[in-house]
Amino acid sequence: MSLLSLTAVELGKKIKAHEVTVEEATRAALDAIHEKEGSINSFVTVDEKNALARAKEVQKGIDDGIYTGPLAGVPVAIKDNMCTKGLLTTCSSKILYNFIPTYTAEAVINLEKAGAVIIGKTNMDEFAMGSTTETSAFGATKNPWNTEHVPGGSSGGSCAAVAAEECFYALGSDTGGSIRQPSSFCGVTGIKPTYGTVSRYGLIAYGSSLDQIGPIAKDVTDCATILEAITSYDKKDSTSVEREDTDFTSALVDDVKGMKIGIPRDYLGEGLDPEVKDAVLAAAEKLEEKGAVVEEFDLSLVEYAIPAYYVIAAAEASSNLARFDGVKYGYRTKEYEGLHNMYKKSRSEGFGPEVKRRIMLGSFVLSSGYYDAYYLKALRTKALIKQAFDKAFEKYDVIIGPAAPTTAPKLGESLSDPLKMYLGDVYTVSVNLAGLPGITVPCGMDSKGLPIGLQLIGDCFKEKNIIRAAYSFEQTREYKHSPLAEAQEGGTENA
Secondary structure, rough: OOOHOOOOOHHHHHOOOOOOOHHHHHHHHHHHHHEEEEEHHEEEEHHHHHHHHHHHHHHHHHHHOOOOOOOOOOOEEOOOOEOOOOOOOOOOHHHHHOOOOOOOOHHHHHHHHHHOOOEEEEEEOOOHHOOOOOOOOOOOOOOOOOOOOOOOOHHHHHHHHHHHOOOOEEEEEEEOOOHHHHHHHHOEEEOOOOOOOOOOEEOOOOOOOOOEEEEEEEOHHHHHHHHHHHOOOOOOOOOOOOOOOOOOHHHHOOOOOOOOOEHHHHHHHHOOOHHHHHHHHHHHHHHHHHOOOOEEOOOOOHHHHHHHHHHHHHHHHHHHHHHHOOOOOOOOOOOOOOOHHHHHHHHHHOOHHHHHHHHOOOOHOOOOHHHHHHHHHHHHHHHHHEEEEEEEEOOOOEEEOOOOOOOOOEEEOOOOOHHHHOOOOOOOOOHOOOOOOOOEEEEEEEOOOOOEEEEEEEEEOOOOHHHHHHHHHHOOOOOOOOHHHHHOOOOOOOO
């Protein structure tokens, strides 16, 4: 078994026991990146020099007893919309092609305090707008299970890097499913925590009321451990919540006896691939066998989630992206006549088609003639969706369903039909609208050999419920390594 097939927590234990040095682990990850990047393109920036220097620094810190946590010395990849001081941060957009921040995102600082080694920044849909990682200005990322397919998005680079075993874990951000959906497509585990749990300071905003940073890793244990490390109250983020119940690893218990689990009938209807449906229902059966009480129920307003989400997200995006104007930083057009022309040309040349589409949609729904008809109506719908979940959680501890209606589509299929791509978010966007925590764990494979993900949703601040249920389910199946990961191991069988 290669070093890279270890989970982050397993590697942390080996480093602490002096069986592996931090430098060896970092070099193993960098070698894997050099070997696989040509076929997968999951990184925008690889910071080899600083990673190796940091590895020596962390090793000394471990030896001196400064870094004692479970993630000390473990290499991590960061999604390229989180600011990293002195390291290129592009949001996978031409408009930020040369942006080097002067500060670091709070979540990344928390990882550094835990002794993490940052090896690079991962590819993503431009400004996190997309569901396939094909809207990146630096080319599409490919799925390690089949490079003719997408890895999902917008955190596709992070999920593909973990699935291809180019790194031990990664950070992603989730605005409407951007951690959970690509985790499903890539056969890895990802958590979107309750809104306000992880500081958004230093996360380049897409939809400020929806964005949340979360971990992506091989298993639930890793995700709970990472989430524990990055969670903190931050005065610099006005949406940050002070929490005391952040010992998420205490929920890693293989016991769901008496846990009430609901499956929305609305999630099992038209548009859901039969193979995905069968895998999700089989997972529900496994939890039932372990003593959980599982039943189907009606979750209202599901059909309104997509339109409400895209109106609110686009409105917030049009406001947030107004700061990219070619004046202060980033791309500026070479030839222009006057200030207004410079604004127009810089933004026209700097933003890609999907980002422009969402800026225009957002500007439209915020305009004086349409504000009440669209934006206010979407906000009212958002409140109703939250009420529907509140009602469901009066009865259930956890809600389960698919993370996506299908497995990973082929490259180019979704991009030609944006509406189809938007509809693919049907099972994930409600979680963001209601500010809830959600986790995706692998639950099977389809007939094409592509992973299927199970999504577990909890009530606000009840991450422990979904971690417990996900961990219990995970004990019923073994982790499958992607073909790209196995190639490096010389054809090692699935561990």
